[in-house]
Amino acid sequence: MSLGDAALAQRLRVSAVGWAGRLRWSDTFTRELPGDAVVPESPYAVADRQTQQDSTEGAEEVAVPIPEASFRASRPVRGALWSWAAPVSQPNPRLVSVSDAGARLVGLTRSALWDDPQAAAAAWSGSRRLPGSRPWAHCYGGHQFGVWADQLGDGRAVSLGEVVSGAHGRWEVQLKGAGRTPYSRFADGYAVRRSSIREYLAAEHMDALGVPTSRSLSLVFTDRIVQREDEELGAVVARLAPSWVRFGSFELPASRREHTAVQALADYVLGRHFPDIIAEEAQGMAGGQNRYARLLRRAVQLTATTVARWQAVGFCHGVMNTDNMSILGLTIDYGPFAFLDAYDPGFVCNHSDPAGRYAFGEQPRVALWNLLRLASPLAPLIERGPCADWSASWAGEPQKATVTATQGILNEYSAVFGAEYARVMRRKFGLFNCANDNDLDTVVQPFLDLLSEAGTDYVYAMRTLCDVPQALAGEDGGSKALARLADLLSGRSLNTVCDPEPWKHRMHAYLQGVYAPRLLEDASGSLTAAVAAVVGERMRRENPRFVLRNWVAQDIIERAEKGDDAWVDRALAVLTTHAFADRLPEELAEAEKYAGPVPEWGEGLQCSCSS
Template identity: 35%
Template sequence: MTVHIPFDNSYARLPDQFFARVQPTRVSAPRLIKLNHDLARQLGLDPEALSGPEAAEIFAGNRIPEGAEPIALAYAGHQFGGFVPQLGDGRAILLGEVVAPDGQRRDIQLKGSGRTPFSRGGDGRAALGPVLREYLVSEAMAALGIPTTRALAAATTGEVVERETSLPGAVLTRIAASHIRIGSFQYFAARGDVEAVRRLADYAIARHYPDAAAASQPYRAFLEGVVARQAQLVAQWLQVGFIHGVMNTDNMSISGETIDYGPCAFIDTYNPTQVFSSIDRHGRYAYGNQPGIAQWNLARLAECLLGLFSDDEDEAIAQANEALTSFADRFNTAYLGGLRRKLGLAEEREEDRALAQDLLERMAANKADFTLTFRRLGDAAADSAADAAVRSLFEDGAAYDGWAGRWRQRLAEEPQDAASRRAAMRRANPAFIPRNHRVEAVIEAAVQREDFGPFEELLTVLSAPYDDQADFAHYADPPPPGGGIYRTFCGT
């Protein structure tokens, strides 16, 4: 069956300095190992056609489908605080865009598809392990209800990539609302190309923030829109214990989606200073630092847009600062709202922040598992007999008891019945996350033994994170003592 993808490539119609036209590098033995059937249907594509030999050639980069216009996007970025004026897609090629049946435009990108003019000495390839990690974690995030890029397909190449060792090569087909990053604006701002910044802003507004076009100050409205989405996004990360790992400006999407799952991870025991990334040696992107880093990155976007706000520099800076200062309130509102839902609180009380913070501090001091603590609180909210299961997660169970009494007092002020509260808390507190030791076990099975069964099973579990899954209950367990994974790697 012939593969048909109805491409409509708006980014490729921008001026040539926005990208480089480049073909994926052919590989010797492409093999499709996973197709996301549900996502294919959401995009208006035929899963059956995308499951055949022709599709494997497309997903590995050997065949360019009709209508595609392969390009590598140009962008710059602050990496761990240091500015790099030219980065760009060094191992990813955007095939093109499709407009899905829901009317939303989506990028289709091959990640790991060979060298581009932005590869900076790299091979442009991806190893199988990072491809599987991004597939698992991005799909888990989608199931958790968090804005994210998605994985449409994963294919092996039949070739090896050289890292610390020789590893099987693979290509991920990534779907995104777009691949425009803060670093995309920095690329042109660093060159003093105000007109290109304007052109990119106009494009981003039309694609992602159409309401801003009608505002009296459209570029400020655009910045305010990006600030609002990023504040909401980072609050959602914290509510599920997610650490991005490399929140560089080139890894922050203008659309408000989570993008670039390199050394990311989910915390097991709650620790706001937790770092997983092997390259984050000073904790810049620790779990608790993520809101501040997001605001810092947004300030870099604002700097790029100053020339579009006003010809008067002081007025432009004032507008930028007003937009940026809204981040804190937006984040705090979203974060506290999420904590209320996790604690079963439907009404707002002034003391709720202190109640939630006290629990988190006690969890940190007692090495309580983040995901399990909140999940089990749902049962405890309905029946105090379930307190024992929560208490067991704390090194000192009395620490939980000292908090639980105040929490129950607060619940007594709420209008909903116990069953309704428990159901609402279960919708806010997942049972299953892609725990690091599970992801690493999946990768080891695939890389070392070519066994994709564990990958498929974990993907099934993560597709329904809020449901009780009796057959897979062990996937909710924290790692055994000494079995946690505390370092993750970028995969480049």
């Protein structure tokens, strides 16, 4: 079958609903960077020409045959950073949820999509074309579990293009689960409902928690049968990011010695996402480092900041391969992720990771290892600069000065990570005024050590700390109230081996002898009832009550599987608008259980790399 065939051409050129005309599409990535020579023209461009020709009376049919195998069958793609693609048509697409915040990023509203849910489902599942879009798929490689995997790429995600939306900037829109591309390898290119629900909710939830992340626009269920371990029903997530460029986007062409492609991609990222680096270089304010060294430094800073926030909220990514690491420091590709139940630095959320490479406590170290992989393809650019002549020979080994400069940049990671982690944790502990250089060692880590010993519920423990300021403002300096809080924390222990009585005494001693004095010091020695109320309220805005733990996600998935699609939309509200709320609105009261104890069946749930 070729794209000259009438049925497929018709699908590619259908008219769109009214709101689609408000989407302002741009194609900087495909215009400015080298593409796949096997399919030199977008299938949608073929359909456009066919439509134009058909509208002319008596015109002959334009025949531009492009076999589907060219843009769907797996194959090596060389000398390119992307390939043209086309989403597949989905059987009976049904709009399940829309993120209003995500929709606003591309100039739409939740209500506009729900005004005609069938049209929205068709558009955001890939079954109907959005005018102006020119779909394509990224080409990249990566290190998976520490081993070079060569070409990977977007195997089940198709980018529709970039939407420019005024104050919200430029967002690349992807459909995940949209069918095969040249990068699908042995997979089918589809996504199942359980993994799609998880990613759709997780991205918006992480944004609500203040963690840099990709975003979600919509979730569409389909009646496609997808074969995994068992037969499952399909879904498509429309997801957004300023860019989906990854560390592996640089690694793959570098591994093939395609230095011009590496430089073109680096220049694109700099020009589109870090124009300040180019401007400062032009003004002589670069401090002796060329733009590529500063690109690496920016990636180090952004990555360190994001991972510090992961650790603070108890987020485990689960599969920190270099192809899943954003050059913009965003959290992307939510697969076997989890939020901590029990506080356990050794927790592994991915049962495809038996060695624990991506354990919760290992994430900061792994991120630095990944940055070292990114430094390798950037090293020739750091050495040769923006005017490099790649026709000249390249020995493949950077000079000593380049190695020294690169090491210096990578060595900044620890300081950036530590500073950001300390900043966020101080706020979670209510230390808003006077920072102490020893807070992590003297206040934060002793508390986490106690949680780790008992396997205490991390989310509950941090939320419980919010009651300490008002406890200290009460009778007897808060001693009895602190003892009650220690008892409550003991009740959320998931480690049945830990002896609760001595642990409670140690927790009480910590709260009264370590945490309370530091909290009082931060409040200039006085915690009146009024001041304590303000501090406690500020802490509650830093420590969420509702978190998308695996057991919560599983409950949402099971309700959807039983036909309660609307619960996904309501759960989104709980995890975004109401994530920090002391109580939920009446219409969401069913979700109060998500702030309760972890059910026995839900303790330590793991997912696989296929979610």
